[in-house]
Amino acid sequence: MKRVISLWLPTFATDRLCRLRQDWLDSPLGIVDETRQQLVLHAVNHAAQKTGIRAGMTLADARAILPSLKTSEADIQAETKALSRLADWCGRYTPWTAPDEEGSGATFAGGGSIWLDITGCAHLFGGEEALMRDVIDRLNCLGFTSYAATADTPGVAWAAARYTHYKRRRWTSVRKGQAQNVLAPLPVAGLRLKSNTVSGLQAVGLRRIGDLIPIPRAALADRFGSEVADRLDQAFGDRPEPISPIAPASPWHARVNFAEPIGRSEDISNAVHKLCNELADMLENEGIGARRLTLTFYPPDGVVERLQAGTSQANRNADHLARLFSEKLDKITATFGIDAITLTATASEKLPPSQATLDRRSEKRETSVAELADRLSNRLGNKNVVQLALHESHIPERAISSNPVTTCSHPIPATPWRISSSPENQPFRRPRPLRLLPHPEEVEAVAPVPDDPPVMFRWRKQVFRIEHADGPERIAPEWWNDRLGLLETEPENEESRTTPIIPVQENIRDYYRVEDRRGRRFWVYRDGVYNPGTKPSWYVHGVFG
Template sequence: MSLWFPRLPSDRVLRARPVEGPFALTRKEKSADRLSCLNLAAERQGLSRGMTYSDARAFCPDLQSRPADETADQRFLHVLRRWATRYCPWVGLEGRDGLVLDITGSAHLWGGESALLEDMRRGLVRAGLTVQIGLADTRGAAWALARHGEGVAQPDEGLARIAPLPVAALRLDDETCTALQRLGLRRIADLAGTPRATLTRRFGPGVVLRLDQALGAQPEEISPLAEPPHFGVRMTLPEPIGLAADVMAGAARLLDQLCAKLKTEEMGARTLSLTLRRVDQESQQVELRLARALRDSGRILPLFERGLGAVDAGYGIDQMRIEAVRVEPLPVEQLGHVAAKRGDALDDLITRIGTRIGLENIQRFLPADSHIPERGHIIAPAAWSRPEGPWISLRPRPLRLFPPEPIAGTGPRPPERFRWRRMALTAARATGPERIAPEWWLEDENWRSGMRDYWHVETRQGRRLWLFYTPQRPGWFVQGEFA
């Protein structure tokens, strides 16, 4: 059985945000936005795939559009593949917009092929998807029927059912199809009546192979996608245990097995769940969220100590299970003896503190690309960021920044005497000015006064302040203090 979703990308978007009227997805191609997928209303307006977006709007002014997302489309197709396994275990992908199923031995569970097709079509239509279904005794014939004349071919009428279809229904490339049509071979029936030696000599063995696959003379298997690996191990104990040392020893054995699986798949665990089942059938879970993806059991095991200390073993624990709930790619790296230990201690410390106050509450400052003092950094969770990027500034910046505080002063140079926070200060040395203009593409109420001239002022009282002057609206302000 072959399932073809001719409007898969647009159906996916419209499922989440329905739109009344013509709708299309656009993709950037050669410096022009072109239509990549349309709904039925847009096709009825005369629009087609590959048309430029400007031409489409000229034909259909009320056309609504959104950018295409091929990654999301493929994720959605994988979701449909998983859904289709309810009908049979052998489900594979057919290109970027189709599925192929081997329903041999599964149709009787649904009351026959007709009932299975009806149930499948009803479910897909209810989900808002456009689908064309082809059913035959070969994969090639089912593909041809799904895309060139939806229907069912009985085992004894394979050639008769697909004979009127164009040669493109044999999954041939466009160049080969064009060459066949120039010779007058437009339908599969014309191709089947042509001597095979002539076809092979002119077009190679590919055309004859596709024809034999559609007619069943050559076998063609379905390769279903493998299920994603499950990162979980468990251990049943012959006798219940209750001591913390015994539980840690059991967890160590499970972690060794789990980390071996993770290493094989080149993955690392970010969230681990340890389930302890007691003899009274009650279970307790200990969750560990890591600051970095790990698969080193020696580093992970000590991080479980605090969580296991709060476990009530009751009359004993007879089963232990540990699972990597969340994993991330962690490819093998060639590291030196210095680089391997560079960030391990900090990551483990963040994990230990995060188990108490939450990983989201441990944050770090990261440099940002802005010359505005307030925007020169961002705050990000330490567990999901790296201290990357150099802190580069052509002029020194104060250690402490605070909202601008006005002081008395006139003229473009810093005042020699002023009061700030109830302190009388006298300027000893002033360095500047450093003119900073506002970022006009961003709205910021604090910078509506225009550009600022910043000065580094050292006072006789020991204060080292960061002052600025606003030429447009004359005034002096203190915004920071150096260490």
């Protein structure tokens, strides 16, 4: 059974500022925004509300009531980011959290709203009541006034969180089958309708949600459009209303909560080993292995810190997974300790059980190489440890590619090209330079025409006089590529899109192996076939030795 929590922070905008300015905690505060060439109060705190100041007042009217009112300019972007960070912090309770952007902001007097899908998570915290109590208490310690409601659908939870008359506690739970009884006495604004729709309903005497329930949906749609009927269907579960989490939720998720914050490195390391063992058991039961992992730390101050690690192939060895994070734990600043830690396998692959052999040396060798690549990648950076893959292409730039080992979908075996077994079809293997430049570099060359190698060329401010040369070796592009063989080293721009398509002959390369007087050997090529009246372009593509 699906259960959703709606968190309502009515003074989120002002609470965010008071966390930055502690001297404003007990002072009347208003956030000002310019609307229609007027300075209007975007949000006010509880101290300002007690003096009769409300959001939506002009700043002049508010000053007339309370001249000592403290004000600050509205920063909608900062408020949105702060709400997203707070929703991320709520990931300590469930991996399925998201800021409610439609239910936050200036329309709601600077309030903020967050969704938490706690399906299958409440028992980890002692039930729904205990979970909501913990959320409210922790948010209160962070300086945020909040209310919470849980229900089967987001619509019911949203309305109950905002329009319930709270007494001693600031949370409520709507049990299964009680949605209609809870919603009936609430105002129609609890259906998350637009302001003009709410005004239209109130004008005809429909002020409570209970007034709308017996009316046929078709009649409501004819008069007020489909919005009212859709919101009613969503509230009662007749129409699905999915919640998109901040990050894709993974079912392979392990967590540990602490009664008191921990800060010693030994305690944190032991907790990480425990999480790795727990996650490894989950993965083994499902016959899969982890490819990418995220370790998340939740300190009491509301700041979320993450460590990430990847593997070159599917792995569920708990000791190896813990070793990937052990060298990174020093990056965690546990100034106020850590309340909770979660470990998530954000990417996984099938890893069926393997048959053990009597001679396990080859098996250990293969595993040790993969684990070594994992440790180097996580120590030096994912982009600094790559895996080379061969491709069936005669173009040098395309014959091989390098990809980070931890991002390859599968380990790529270095299989040779498929070559015919007949001797007449065996290719003549030409030598290739030991060092291939990332991109061909143009040079100034002097060469007889039409097909002779250069006698000298200038490259990188040096002149090289050629003594020996061998060639040419002609390499043509694949005819099936876009723009009839446009090479990857030749970027396509706006000008190239508007110019006529270049014939295939223009992209042909004639390669030469040349040696200068000092014995230095280079791999150079002429771009395109000889064309009288056009100066050919020469490039250096590699260096031998």
